[in-house]
Structure formats: structure tokens, C-alpha cells
Amino acid sequence: MRKLALSDEILMTVEKPARYIGNEINMVRKKLEEIDVRFCMCFPDVYEIGMSHLGIQILYEMLNQRADTYCERAYSPWPDLDKILREKQIPLFALETQDPIKDFDFLGITLQYEMCYTNILQVLDLSQIPIYAKDRTEKDPIVIGGGPCSYNPEPIADFFDIFYIGEGETVYYQLLDLYKECKAAGMSREAFLKRAAQEVEGIYVPQFYQVTYQADGTISKFEPAYPEIPKTIKKQVQMDLKNTFYPEKPLVPYIKVTQDRVVLEIQRGCIRGCRFCQAGMLYRPIRPRDITFLKDRAKKMLENTGHEEISLSSLSSSDYKELPELVYYLIDTFREQGVNISLPSLRIDAFALDVMSKVQDVKKSSLTFAPEAGSQRLRDVINKGLTEEVILKGAMDAFQSGWNRVKLYFMLGLPTETLEDIEGIAVLSDKIAREYYTIPKSERNGKVSIVSSTSFFVPKPFTPFQWTRMNTSEEFLEKQRFLNGKMKEQLNQKSIKYNWHEAELTQLEGVLARGDRKLSKVIYDAYQAGCIFDSWSEYFHYDRWMDAFEKNGIDPLFYTAREREKEEYFPWDFIDIGVTKDFLWREYQKGQAEEITANCRQKCAGCGAMIFGGGVCFEGKN
Amino acid sequence: MKVRIKFSKTGCMKFIGHLDVMRYFQKAIRRCGLDVSYSQGYNPHQLISFAAPLGVGLTSDGEYMDMQLESSLSSAEAIAKLNSVMNDEIRVKSYVALEENSKNAMSIVAAADYCISIKDGYDFPDQYEQKFDEFLTQKSIIVTKKTKKSEKEIDIRPYIYQFAYTAEQFAAKTGNVVEETVAEQYKNGKKIYMQITTGSVVNIKPELILEAFSKYAGIVYEPFAYQIHRQEVYADLHADPKDSPEEYGKNRELVTLESFGKVL
Numbered sequence: 001m002r003k004l005a006l007s008d009e010i011l012m013t014v015e016k017p018a019r020y021i022g023n024e025i026n027m028v029r030k031k032l033e034e035i036d037v038r039f040c041m042c043f044p045d046v047y048e049i050g051m052s053h054l055g056i057q058i059l060y061e062m063l064n065q066r067a068d069t070y071c072e073r074a075y076s077p078w079p080d081l082d083k084i085l086r087e088k089q090i091p092l093f094a095l096e097t098q099d100p101i102k103d104f105d106f107l108g109i110t111l112q113y114e115m116c117y118t119n120i121l122q123v124l125d126l127s128q129i130p131i132y133a134k135d136r137t138e139k140d141p142i143v144i145g146g147g148p149c150s151y152n153p154e155p156i157a158d159f160f161d162i163f164y165i166g167e168g169e170t171v172y173y174q175l176l177d178l179y180k181e182c183k184a185a186g187m188s189r190e191a192f193l194k195r196a197a198q199e200v201e202g203i204y205v206p207q208f209y210q211v212t213y214q215a216d217g218t219i220s221k222f223e224p225a226y227p228e229i230p231k232t233i234k235k236q237v238q239m240d241l242k243n244t245f246y247p248e249k250p251l252v253p254y255i256k257v258t259q260d261r262v263v264l265e266i267q268r269g270c271i272r273g274c275r276f277c278q279a280g281m282l283y284r285p286i287r288p289r290d291i292t293f294l295k296d297r298a299k300k301m302l303e304n305t306g307h308e309e310i311s312l313s314s315l316s317s318s319d320y321k322e323l324p325e326l327v328y329y330l331i332d333t334f335r336e337q338g339v340n341i342s343l344p345s346l347r348i349d350a351f352a353l354d355v356m357s358k359v360q361d362v363k364k365s366s367l368t369f370a371p372e373a374g375s376q377r378l379r380d381v382i383n384k385g386l387t388e389e390v391i392l393k394g395a396m397d398a399f400q401s402g403w404n405r406v407k408l409y410f411m412l413g414l415p416t417e418t419l420e421d422i423e424g425i426a427v428l429s430d431k432i433a434r435e436y437y438t439i440p441k442s443e444r445n446g447k448v449s450i451v452s453s454t455s456f457f458v459p460k461p462f463t464p465f466q467w468t469r470m471n472t473s474e475e476f477l478e479k480q481r482f483l484n485g486k487m488k489e490q491l492n493q494k495s496i497k498y499n500w501h502e503a504e505l506t507q508l509e510g511v512l513a514r515g516d517r518k519l520s521k522v523i524y525d526a527y528q529a530g531c532i533f534d535s536w537s538e539y540f541h542y543d544r545w546m547d548a549f550e551k552n553g554i555d556p557l558f559y560t561a562r563e564r565e566k567e568e569y570f571p572w573d574f575i576d577i578g579v580t581k582d583f584l585w586r587e588y589q590k591g592q593a594e595e596i597t598a599n600c601r602q603k604c605a606g607c608g609a610m611i612f613g614g615g616v617c618f619e620g621k622n
Numbered sequence: 623m624k625v626r627i628k629f630s631k632t633g634c635m636k637f638i639g640h641l642d643v644m645r646y647f648q649k650a651i652r653r654c655g656l657d658v659s660y661s662q663g664y665n666p667h668q669l670i671s672f673a674a675p676l677g678v679g680l681t682s683d684g685e686y687m688d689m690q691l692e693s694s695l696s697s698a699e700a701i702a703k704l705n706s707v708m709n710d711e712i713r714v715k716s717y718v719a720l721e722e723n724s725k726n727a728m729s730i731v732a733a734a735d736y737c738i739s740i741k742d743g744y745d746f747p748d749q750y751e752q753k754f755d756e757f758l759t760q761k762s763i764i765v766t767k768k769t770k771k772s773e774k775e776i777d778i779r780p781y782i783y784q785f786a787y788t789a790e791q792f793a794a795k796t797g798n799v800v801e802e803t804v805a806e807q808y809k810n811g812k813k814i815y816m817q818i819t820t821g822s823v824v825n826i827k828p829e830l831i832l833e834a835f836s837k838y839a840g841i842v843y844e845p846f847a848y849q850i851h852r853q854e855v856y857a858d859l860h861a862d863p864k865d866s867p868e869e870y871g872k873n874r875e876l877v878t879l880e881s882f883g884k885v886l
Binding site: 002004008009011012017018021022023025252254255256302303304305306307308337338340360361364 | 633634635637638642645646648649650651652653655660663664665666667668678679707708709711741845846849
């Protein structure tokens with residue numbers, strides 16, 4: 001019988017013990033005596049969130065395809081277990097073997113959102129691995145970070161030995177081969193790190209770089225400590241999405257997780273060029289997967305998991321050229337077997353309505369639009385190519401087919417935003433309701449329900465808005481109040497529900513998103529003051545964070561409420577994502593001039609991603 | 623057609639709650655491609671149901687699930703197919719076809735056999751057998767039973783049908799031999815076996831009896847000191863739903879749930 005790291009008594013005491021026992025269907029088992037490299041892949045949030053992440057499933061199968069490597073998993077222990085592990089000095093363990101992570105060769109941590117940063121420290125601390133990279137010794141695992149937030153790793157640079165910049169499919173094997181070679185040769189930790197930084201493209205070892213600052217707090221110099229270490233780090237891109245790793249046997253958890261279904265990534269990247277969107281810039285150029293490959297994987301994954309639902313994943317599914325063929329294939333092949341097809345957010349057109357009516361109960365499902373801004377002027381600023389006309393027509397078509405629920409997503413605090421733009425959110429919500437009531441009562445399906453949600457805009461690195469000033473909490477709250485008032489003035493206010501986000505959490509996200517190395521100490525102090533699970537409102541302590549800033553003499557507004565100069569050297573500028581800073585600046589200027597930029601398929605905007613030699617940049621050129 | 627399967631649950635799967643075990647089976651049935659029937663509608667679900675929920679932390683040799691199928695393999699094939707897609711801590715042991723009009727397992731559950739092991743590292747009287755015998759010679763054992771809605775005092779003595787301290791003794795009393803068990807074994811070897819009322823009319827949990835015994839024996843009741851293992855679940859051929867709780871089970875004739883079906 002499998003031996004568990006936790007006793008029955010502990011498991012019977014904590015909430016959802018299934019988070020800690022592993023043994024899920026399709027869990028990989030290996031003989032340790034045949035393994036050279038033990039890798040623990042960690043998602044620093046609760047199990048149900050971490051298990052829903054596609055990236056880890058891809059890397060888990062990819063790393064485990066190597067006979068010499070055993071990739072296991074770990075997630076953040078929920079606060080109830082966190083307390084017990086500390087009290088009883090039980091080291092955090094990997095789910096597969098239940099062995100302490102501190103005995104592994106690598107601890108890989110995926111960085112999906114800024115608000116998980118204190119959880120990284122929790123995982124290190126509970127694993128009994130020194131929190132600061134500089135304090136680690138030969139016996140400690142190499143701590144490696146990757147994922148979206150590694151495109152500005154500086155706020156957490158002090159806690160990591162390595163950041164892997166880019167898509168995981170490309171250089172992991174090379175890195176592991178190098179590690180094996182160094183280990184066999186008895187080389188030191190530092191010697192391995194140095195060779196990795198020198199020889200493996202996309203590998204960033206923060207301790208080999210020195211940052212100096214100007215009197216105003218901005219960076220004056222960012223330089224490698226050794227001449228052999230590269231000055232810039234090139235983002236890694238998997239150009240061939242047709243024949244690359246994709247899970248065939250995803251893990252099937254015992255408890256219901258957030259994404260309790262098969263996920264099919266149909267393409268990577270986006271052609272749209274929305275100016276606020278980081279993913280849209282980071283993952284250029286768009287690379288579709290082959291439809292035959294997708295059909296095959298859909299079938300295999302459904303068979304191997306027994307999931308009753310499959311969903312398509314991409315940044316903008318409507319831009320996948322063979323979407324109708326794929327969706328109708330899924331419906332025709334799997335509906336009979338009781339499999340739900342969960343649709344991604346589609347542009348509402350005849351195809352979308354047809355598909356939706358086939359797979360959803362019209363009375364219970366809703367239409368989703370993400371206009372992001374309330375006026376056409378502001379939608380042009382952010383280059384969101386969705387017009388009021390399109391929204392109203394899509395809604396009307398849907399209403400006539402029986403739908404009566406609409407969800408709308410907006411952002412507050414976008415650059416150049418005025419009160420009229422904000423009021424536009426309420427007006428647009430109302431217009432959709434009015435549209436509904438133009439249908440004769442006898443043909444209507446009861447009342448219309450409009451749910452409008454606003455989040456606060458956070459400028460992100462590697463977007464045209466990376467220079468822009470972010471609103472303060474006070475400004476955000478004022479805008480929210482104003483909009484709430486405007487919602488109440490609308491004719492159909494009773495049909496409109498307005499939801500909003502928390503301002504304080506957004507502020508902190510803004511600081512960490514565009515932060516620099518000086519913030520490591522703040523994160524450390526916030527963690528020591530008891531901050532973990534910051535993205536869970538019941539555990540978010542804004543006051544403790546503010547104390548940590550104050551203690552370190554750091555003004556959070558320096559990172560958020562400051563319009564940056566064109567020439568400023570950003571903490572993330574040492575990373576080369578292909579898309580150039582010149583292009584981003586041009587887009588920022590065009591945005592302020594309310595000019596739109598055509599999408600990649602209409603006209604190349606010369607962003608720089610063509611350097612990768614594939615994807616949309618070369619469509620139709622062969 | 624209707625079939626009933628019997629399965630065991632052990633190891634770390636004891637931490638998986640009843641609803642999640644149901645989800646586990648739904649996915650396992652899909653993985654192995656059994657020809658299960660689905661309900662109609664936009665969110666079709668499999669027509670399966672369980673006999674008696676097993677609490678988190680308990681292991682079992684005798685759990686039951688009923689399924690409605692469109693067509694069936696032979697019992698041996700179906701068992702092999704299901705077990706090929708399951709982990710080694712939940713195993714299907716039997717698969718039998720039921721009469722089309724038979725009642726579902728959940729509605730006929732009347733009693734269950736349990737084996738309770740004392741875990742190592744906990745205090746438990748050495749002469750516990752004698753103490754337990756004495757405990758059960760009492761005419762009545764009044765305990766406070768807490769439900770979601772209320773608390774009430776009941777006499778649990780009539781609901782303890784059989785008891786023993788070794789597997790052989792117990793099998794002799796119940797007439798039911800457990801050939802292979804997945805129950806965890808402990809060095810101290812102290813065990814109590816009992817057959818008690820279970821089901822929708824009267825449901826007595828083994829914990830309730832252990833708590834009452836602890837009180838009687840003057841020892842502190844420690845919930846974690848016991849590994850409770852269910853061995854078998856029974857229906858009562860003479861059960862009358864109109865019986866009052868006091869009369870319930872007095873004139874019983876217990877048969878295992880699997881005995882209602884035929885091997886295919």
C-alpha cells in the first residue's frame with residue numbers, strides 16, 4: 001500500500017484530504033532507482049486551481065516521457081494544513097511519491113499571476129528550502145520559475161535560481177541533459193547555473209546580473225556580472241505546434257476541480273493586438289494546431305480521462321480557421337456519448353448561435369461579450385475591434401433565437417478614459433436591454449437579464465500600455481461609484497446587474513506586475529507578516545502589505561501611478577520577446593491618437609515577431 | 623437492464639467522500655466504455671446509484687452500486703474491464719444482473735457488518751472483549767443521537783444484531799465468510815466485529831456504539847483511534863416500511879445485496 005506523508009489523523013482533520021494524497025488516475029509511477037533527475041512541478045495555489053492548469057499537464061507528460069526523469073507535483077497547502085506542517089515540522093512533499101521536495105533535484109514553480117508570490121515563499125518555506133536563492137546549498141533543489149509572470153521576474157528574482165523565459169516545450173530537455181552532465185561530473189550548483197545561463201537560450205539566472213538605480217529610483221544599468229553571460233534573454237517559442245507534446249492522458253482528480261474537463265488548446269497566440277493584453281503580445285505569432293491532431297487528441301483524452309466535458313482553449317477561438325469543422329466534429333462524435341462541449345467565448349454570429357443552440361439549454365445559458373470599454377472612442381484607444389453595432393446585432397440575433405441572458409465585461413481605468421466613456425458602460429448595457437424589448441411581448445422569453453462586470457485595468461509589461469499611469473485605489477473607487485450611479489439612471493436598470501472587483505488587490509497586482517528587484521524584500525516581509533493566498537479575499541491583508549512597503553521605505557505608487565518616459569529602461573527590458581519596444585511605443589502613440597491597428601491577418605503591423613520564422617507571419621507565403 | 627456491482631475501497635481512497643466516489647465511477651464507466659444508460663436532456667447523467675454512503679475515513683469490502691445499462695457483457699468481462707481503468711484501491715468484486723422490476727439498492731439497505739480495528743499507538747483496554755460483552759448485556763443502551771435537525775435519545779441495543787472479536791467467530795454468527803479483505807491490519811490485533819442496523823429507517827453508525835462503549839468502560843473516546851471497515855451490506859427480506867423504528871428489524875431475515883442478482 002502507498003505510504004502517505006501525512007497521518008490519518010492529519011488527513012481526517014483538514015478540509016478536502018484528497019488535495020494531498022495523489023494517486024489520481026493517470027498519475028505517473030516510476031522506479032526511483034532508474035531515475036537520474038527528480039523534478040517537482042509546483043503550482044503555488046490550492047490543488048483545485050493548480051490541477052486545472054493545462055501548462056503543467058503538458059510539462060508533466062513531457063518531462064515524464066524521459067526515462068531518466070521523474071516529474072511529480074505539488075500545490076500550496078491550504079492554510080489549515082499549512083499550520084499543521086509548521087507545528088509538526090513536516091516538510092512539504094510531492095504527491096506522487098509523497099517524498100519531501102527538499103530531496104529533489106529541481107523544484108519548478110509556475111508563475112501564473114502576481115498574487116501568488118507569497119505562496120511561492122510558503123512552498124519554499126514549508127519545503128524547508130532556504131527562501132533566498134543565495135542561502136541555498138549543494139543539497140537544495142534548483143528552484144526554477146516559468147510562466148507568464150516570468151516575463152517580469154524581477155520582483156521575485158531573489159527567490160529563484162533560474163527563470164525559464166518562454167514556452168516550456170523547447171529547452172527543458174537541453175537543460176536537464178546539462179544538469180545530468182554537471183551532476184555526473186561532480187560540478188557545483190554555481191557551476192551548473194553558470195553553464196545553464198551561458199549555454200541554454202532562454203535561461204535567466206538572476207544572481208548573475210547586477211542592477212544599479214538612478215536617484216529617482218529607475219534603473220540606470222542592468223548588466224551581467226560575467227562577460228560570458230548573455231545581456232539579453234531570448235523568449236523561447238515552440239514554432240511547430242503540429243507535432244509537439246500534448247497530453248494524451250491528463251490526470252483525473254478525485255475531487256471536483258475548477259477545470260473538471262478535457263482542455264484542447266487549439267492555437268497559441270492572437271492576431272488581434274488589443275493594446276492592454278499581455279498574452280496577445282507575449283505569445284506572438286499566432287500558431288494554430290493541426291485539426292487532425294486536435295481531433296485525435298480530443299478522442300484520446302476523453303477516452304483516457306472519462307471526463308464528461310471538453311472545452312476549447314485559445315485567446316480568440318473565432319480566429320481558428322477550421323473552428324466550425326472542429327466543433328461540429330466534436331458535437332457529432334461525442335454528444336451521443338453524453339459529452340458536453342463547452343464553448344469558448346465566440347464572436348456571436350450565425351455559426352456561434354447554431355452551435356450554442358446545439359450544446360446548451362438556451363433558457364439557462366448566457367451570451368458573453370467583452371467590449372472592455374464603454375465607448376467606441378475608448379475601444380479604439382485599446383484597439384478592441386468590437387463595435388456597438390456588432391454587439392447589438394449579435395444580441396438581437398440571439399434574443400430572437402430564445403436567449404435572454406447577457407454577460408458583459410468591461411475595464412475601468414483604461415488610458416485616456418473620461419466620464420463619458422464610463423457612462424458609456426451603463427448606456428451600452430441599457431441599449432442591449434432596450435433592443436430586447438423591441439421584440440413583441442408574445443415572442444419574448446420573459447425578462448432580459450444583463451450582468452455587467454468591471455475589473456480595474458492593470459498595465460502589464462510588454463504591452464503598449466507598459467508606459468502608462470495606473471489609477472490609484474481612490475480613483476478606481478470613485479469611478480466605480482460614478483458608474484453605479486449611472487447604472488441606476490438607466491431605463492432598464494432593473495434588468496441590469498452590476499458587479500465589480502476589489503480595488504486594493506488590483507493596486508498590489510499593479511505594483512508587482514511592473515515591479516523591480518527592490519520588491520523582493522517587501523514580498524518577503526509581507527510573507528513573514530502572515531500573507532499567503534493573497535488572491536483569496538478572505539486571506540488578503542492589505543494592511544500587512546502596506547506595512548511591508550513602509551518598513552522598506554518603498555512607495556507603491558512609484559510603480560503604478562507614474563507615467564513613464566519613453567526612454568526609461570524597464571526591469572523587464574533584458575528579455576527579448578520578439579515584439580520590439582519600438583512597436584509597443586508606436587502602438588501606445590496610435591492608441592492615444594485613437595487610431596486602430598489592423599489584425600495580423602489583415603495587415604502586418606511589423607511588431608517584430610516575424611523573427612521567429614513562422615505562424616501567421618508566413619501564412620499564405622509558401 | 624439493471625446490474626449491481628460490489629466493490630472494495632481501501633488505502634488512501636478512504637479519504638475520498640461519497641459524492642466523489644460517484645464521480646470516480648462515472649468517469650471510470652466512460653473510460654472503459656460500459657454501455658450505461660443516460661438520462662434525457664441537455665446535461666444527461668448516467669443512471670447509477672449507490673446503496674449506502676460510506677463515511678470519509680472508512681474502508682470497505684462490500685460497497686454496492688446499481689447501474690442501468692443498454693447492454694451488458696458477461697460478469698467476468700465487465701469486472702475485468704472496470705478494474706482495468708481503476709486504481710488499485712477501489713476494485714470491483716462482483717457484477718450481477720437484477721430483475722427489471724427490482725428495487726434499487728439504496729431503498730432496501732437494512733443492516734451492515736463492520737470490522738473495527740484499534741489503531742496502534744492508542745490506549746485501549748487489554749481485556750476489552752470482556753468489557754464489551756458486559757456492555758452488550760445491558761438491557762438498554764441509551765445514547766443521544768444528533769441529526770441535522772434535532773437531538774434525541776434512543777436505545778441502540780436492539781440495533782446491534784451480532785458481535786464478535788475474531789473473523790471466524792463473526793462469520794459463524796452472520797453466516798457470511800469474507801474470503802479476502804482489504805481492511806488495514808494493525809500490530810496490536812484488537813478488533814471488534816459487529817452487525818448493526820443501517821439504512822433509511824434506522825441508521826446506526828459504528829462510531830455511535832464506540833462512543834457509548836467508551837463511556838461505559840470509562841475510557842476517553844478518541845475518534846481517530848479506530849479504523850472502521852465495512853464488510854457487507856444486507857437487505858431484510860421481511861422488512862416492512864410501515865414498521866415503527868422500535869419494531870424495525872425484529873423479525874429480520876438478512877441477505878446480502880448481491881444475492882438479488884444473477885451472474886451473467
